[in-house]
Amino acid sequence: MAQEKVADDGSIRRSRVMMLxxxxxxLALFATTAATVVMALNKESHTFAVATIGNTPxxxxxxxxxxxxxxxxxxxxxxxVATLHSLLMLxxxxxxxxxxxxxxxxxxxxxxxxxxxxxxxxxxxxxVAFMGELARNGNSHARWNKVCDNFERYCDQGxxxxxxxxxxxxxxxxxxxxxxxxHGRFNPYKNPIPV
Amino acid sequence: MAQEKVADDGSIRRSRVMMLxxxxxxLALFATTAATVVMALNKESHTFAVATIGNTPxxxxxxxxxxxxxxxxxxxxxxxVATLHSLLMLxxxxxxxxxxxxxxxxxxxxxxxxxxxxxxxxxxxxxVAFMGELARNGNSHARWNKVCDNFERYCDQGxxxxxxxxxxxxxxxxxxxxxxxxHGRFNPYKNPIPV
Numbered sequence: 001m002a003q004e005k006v007a008d009d010g011s012i013r014r015s016r017v018m019m020l021x022x023x024x025x026x027l028a029l030f031a032t033t034a035a036t037v038v039m040a041l042n043k044e045s046h047t048f049a050v051a052t053i054g055n056t057p058x059x060x061x062x063x064x065x066x067x068x069x070x071x072x073x074x075x076x077x078x079x080x081v082a083t084l085h086s087l088l089m090l091x092x093x094x095x096x097x098x099x100x101x102x103x104x105x106x107x108x109x110x111x112x113x114x115x116x117x118x119x120x121x122x123x124x125x126x127x128v129a130f131m132g133e134l135a136r137n138g139n140s141h142a143r144w145n146k147v148c149d150n151f152e153r154y155c156d157q158g159x160x161x162x163x164x165x166x167x168x169x170x171x172x173x174x175x176x177x178x179x180x181x182x183h184g185r186f187n188p189y190k191n192p193i194p195v
Numbered sequence: 196m197a198q199e200k201v202a203d204d205g206s207i208r209r210s211r212v213m214m215l216x217x218x219x220x221x222l223a224l225f226a227t228t229a230a231t232v233v234m235a236l237n238k239e240s241h242t243f244a245v246a247t248i249g250n251t252p253x254x255x256x257x258x259x260x261x262x263x264x265x266x267x268x269x270x271x272x273x274x275x276v277a278t279l280h281s282l283l284m285l286x287x288x289x290x291x292x293x294x295x296x297x298x299x300x301x302x303x304x305x306x307x308x309x310x311x312x313x314x315x316x317x318x319x320x321x322x323v324a325f326m327g328e329l330a331r332n333g334n335s336h337a338r339w340n341k342v343c344d345n346f347e348r349y350c351d352q353g354x355x356x357x358x359x360x361x362x363x364x365x366x367x368x369x370x371x372x373x374x375x376x377x378h379g380r381f382n383p384y385k386n387p388i389p390v
Contacts, residue, residue, distance in 0.1 A: 068336035071325040108376050115313065115368055122314040123321030130266040130322040131329075135337070141263035142330070144339040173310055180375055181303050 017182045022093060024175045029086035031168030032121070036079040039128075039161035042066040044154035064151040071127040072158065078124035079165055082117050082172070089113075107183050114176045118169055125165040132158055212377045217288060219370045224281035226363030227316070231274040234323075234356035237261040239349035259346040266322040267353070273319035274360055277312050277367070284308075302378050309371045313364055320360040327353055 043065045049057040066072040089110065100106070135155055138146035148155040238260045244252040261267040284305065330350055333341035343350035 064336070069334065070328055074321075074325075108372065111375055112368075112372055115310065115371065118310065118314050119317040119364065119368070123317040126269075126318030126322045127325040130269075130326060133265055134326075134329075134339075139264065141259070142339070142342050144337070147337050169314065173307075173314070176310065177303065177307055180306055180378075183375075 014182075017178065018093070021175055021178055022090065024171050024178065025086050025090050025093075028168050028171035028175065029083060029090070031164050031171060032079045032082040032086065035125075035161045035164035035168060036076055036083060038157060038164060039066055039072060039079070040076050042072070042154060042157045042161065044151050044157075046150055048150075062150075064147070064154040066158070069131055071124070071131045075124040075128045075161070075165070078120045079161075079168070082121050082168060085113060085117050107179070111176060111179060114172060114179070118172050118176070121165060121169050121172065125162050125169065128158060128162045128165075132162065209377075212373065213288070216370055216373055217285065219366050219373065220281050220285050220288075223363050223366035223370065224278060224285070226359050226366060227274045227277040227281065230320075230356045230359035230363060231271055231278060233352060233359060234261055234267060234274070235271050237267070237349060237352045237356065239346050239352075241345055243345075257345075259342070259349040261353070264326055266319070266326045270319040270323045270356070270360065273315045274356075274363070277316050277363060280308060280312050302374070306371060306374060309367060309374070313367050313371065316360060316364050316367065320357050320364065323353060323357045323360075327357065 043063065045061055045063040047059050047061045049059050051058040066076065092110075132148075132155060134144060135151075136146060136148045138144055238258065240256055240258040242254050242256045244254050246253040261271065287305075327343075327350060329339060330346075330353075331341060331343040333339055
């Protein structure tokens with residue numbers, strides 16, 4: 001009787017944790033999707049008057065696109081892959097039964113994939129952050145001029161994408177920690193199972 | 196009798212895993228220390244002739260230092276912190292007994308710290324990678340010129356530091372995976388303890 005109660009409590013707890021993990025994964029999915037889309041649509045054109053011939057101004061139009069910076073391209077790819085990863089994990093959680101698990105490898109594979117995703121996302125977001133800093137402030141030592149004074153909306157949109165990506169990283173970390181904590185919770189070395 | 200044997204096997208296995216974790220942590224420590232030192236000592240001076248007055252060349256000396264790029268400063272700080280983190284974890288493993296562990300929180304705190312270290316290191320190394328790419332190739336769209344043609348050794352040394360940092364990240368990931376796998380190995384939901 002007591003044993004049954006313990007088992008029941010365990011399964012209620014597990015389903016609650018599963019709901020939490022699904023929620024966090026959906027939030028991470030939204031964040032990385034937003035980051036991908038906002039960065040991929042980042043484009044701004046400006047027309048500058050460069051000279052005047054007689055009374056006719058000579059104008060050129062410059063366009064800032066996300067593809068012009070390799071860090072931004074990596075950012076879009078990394079966030080796109082993280083979005084696909086979230087979708088894959090959600091489908092596995094919802095549609096693939098727990099019995100497809102050879103020697104507990106499923107957990108370690110999911111954890112490893114999450115960890116690599118966190119590392120790649122963090123790399124992409126930080127690279128974009130430093131490129132953005134360079135675009136905003138320039139670097140006098142290398143004689144790289146600032147470009148954000150002319151393309152302010154472009155820079156702001158990039159910053160927004162970066163922020164969304166960092167939020168996604170946070171959710172990925174939470175998912176990973178909840179997964180790990182839950183998996184190792186009843187570690188028999190320290191907490192023998194209550195039987 | 197059988198139970199004793201199982202317990203013995205478990206403790207032998209655990210001490211082997213502990214040796215592996217210590218080895219991986221020491222390797223990570225070496226890698227991040229190397230990255231910190233190599234980047235922090237990165238400095239190159241070059242003298243250029245800019246004009247000639249009569250027969251006297253006018254020369255200027257330009258110096259490239261790691262401090263000139265914010266990404267490099269973050270890189271040094273991140274790798275320094277990762278080195279301290281490795282030292283702290285090694286001292287905790289070697290000198291603090293396992294009994295100082297409130298409700299299994301020790302494991303989850305170590306895992307969370309490792310994960311944050313991986314994310315920060317990955318961010319710093321990737322930011323330096325993209326800054327290096329910019330320094331090597333320039334960016335015609337933003338009119339940022341390449342600087343590595345004049346400061347080749349500086350760029351190579353930065354790349355070396357970046358490589359060391361990525362190797363450190365790899366070791367951190369391995370440590371984390373071994374820790375997690377070992378901790379959750381005898382998960383009673385799937386593998387009841389052999390009693």
